[in-house]
Amino acid sequence: MDFLNTAFLALVQGATEFLPISSSAHLILGRYLLEALGFAVAAMTPEEELALDIALHVGSLGAVILYFWRDIVLLFGGLLDMVTGRGGRRARLLLVLVVASIPIVIGAFLAKDFITNSGRSLVIIGWATLIFGAALWFADRQPEEKSEIEALSFRDALIVGAAQLVAIIPGVSRSGICMTAGRFVGLDRPLSARFAMLLSIPTILGAGLLAAVDMARSGNSQLTSDALVGGLLAFVFALGAIALLMGWLKRQTYTPFVVYRIALGALLLGLVYGGLL
Numbered sequence: 001m002d003f004l005n006t007a008f009l010a011l012v013q014g015a016t017e018f019l020p021i022s023s024s025a026h027l028i029l030g031r032y033l034l035e036a037l038g039f040a041v042a043a044m045t046p047e048e049e050l051a052l053d054i055a056l057h058v059g060s061l062g063a064v065i066l067y068f069w070r071d072i073v074l075l076f077g078g079l080l081d082m083v084t085g086r087g088g089r090r091a092r093l094l095l096v097l098v099v100a101s102i103p104i105v106i107g108a109f110l111a112k113d114f115i116t117n118s119g120r121s122l123v124i125i126g127w128a129t130l131i132f133g134a135a136l137w138f139a140d141r142q143p144e145e146k147s148e149i150e151a152l153s154f155r156d157a158l159i160v161g162a163a164q165l166v167a168i169i170p171g172v173s174r175s176g177i178c179m180t181a182g183r184f185v186g187l188d189r190p191l192s193a194r195f196a197m198l199l200s201i202p203t204i205l206g207a208g209l210l211a212a213v214d215m216a217r218s219g220n221s222q223l224t225s226d227a228l229v230g231g232l233l234a235f236v237f238a239l240g241a242i243a244l245l246m247g248w249l250k251r252q253t254y255t256p257f258v259v260y261r262i263a264l265g266a267l268l269l270g271l272v273y274g275g276l277l
Contacts, residue, residue: 003229005034010230013056014237018064018197019245020136020176020257021264025125027053028170029268032122032277052226058208059231063238064197067246071149071198089150099154100161100195101202107165122277126268128171133261136180140254145186149195156185160195164203171265174203179254189249197242 012030016023065072071093078094081087146152163181167174175196182192271277 005039006226006230007233008034009052010056010059010233011237013053013230014060014063014234014239015241017057017060017234017238018175018193018200018242020173020179020254021261022125022129022167022171022173022176023057023060024053025129025171025173027056028122028125052230054204054207054210055227056230056234057204059234060238061201061204061208062231062235063242064200067239067242068194068198071194072201093149096149096152096154096157097198097202100157100164100199103158103162104164104167104203105206107168122268122272124169125171126265126272128169128265129261129268130265132166132172132176132180133258133265136176136183136254136261137258139180139183140189140258142183143186144188147188147191149191152187152195156182156187159185161199164199174200176257176261183254189253190246193245193249 009027009030012026013023016026074090075094075097078088078090078092081091082094146156160178160181163177164174166172167177175193178196178199179192182195183189187195268277
């Protein structure tokens with residue numbers, strides 16, 4: 001894949017990874033758009049496409065680590081506290097993230113074939129985009145009861161973490177379903193976004209490590225080069241998107257993302273059922 005195509009996909013990934021609109025769906029749609037516009041897109045197997053997608057996700061992961069570096073320091077401190085048997089606030093924060101991450105670790109392995117094959121249809125993306133956009137609207141109407149991460153119970157963490165399982169379906173949005181579940185359990189908007197992004201760290205890191213192993217075994221140097229370039233660009237775009245989202249949610253609601261999702265889902269379904277795609 002040439003540089004411009006890789007840069008375009010990195011822009012799509014970085015700009016959408018931490019917004020509640022599904023980066024995986026937009027990467028799939030981005031490839032359709034490139035082909036529709038006549039750009040040459042190198043033929044890749046579904047597994048190779050997934051490996052490149054995950055590399056772009058890892059680039060975005062660097063952005064969330066940089067933006068939330070204070071939380072990362074707390075997490076490392078929590079690990080130290082647990083090892084030394086001291087417990088406390090930092091250790092509890094780490095445990096909350098561990099509890100929330102357990103469901104997706106199990107589910108990702110069980111559903112790998114679905115992710116790489118049948119889950120990438122435009123019909124599924126369209127319906128998921130529409131339905132879970134409506135779910136976000138409903139959740140965002142709930143009262144904002146918790147504004148600090150220390151207020152999360154382990155039950156809250158498990159609910160948000162289990163919701164990530166649904167995001168295996170492209171179009172749902174991992175960030176979006178976490179924000180939706182967070183709002184359902186009473187997190188305010190900034191905290192729902194912050195917790196969703198912190199949860200991305202173990203999820204994307206695990207997937208990235210698996211992808212790195214697959215790329216090393218394949219010996220595909222071009223794929224590795226695309227991954228490095230795309231990951232760096234995705235990092236830059238994601239950092240900007242995170243800053244904009246967190247600034248927006250301090251004052252506003254998730255409504256613009258809901259409107260976008262419903263419009264995009266309706267458009268995709270109309271094109272598919274109308275025989276245009």
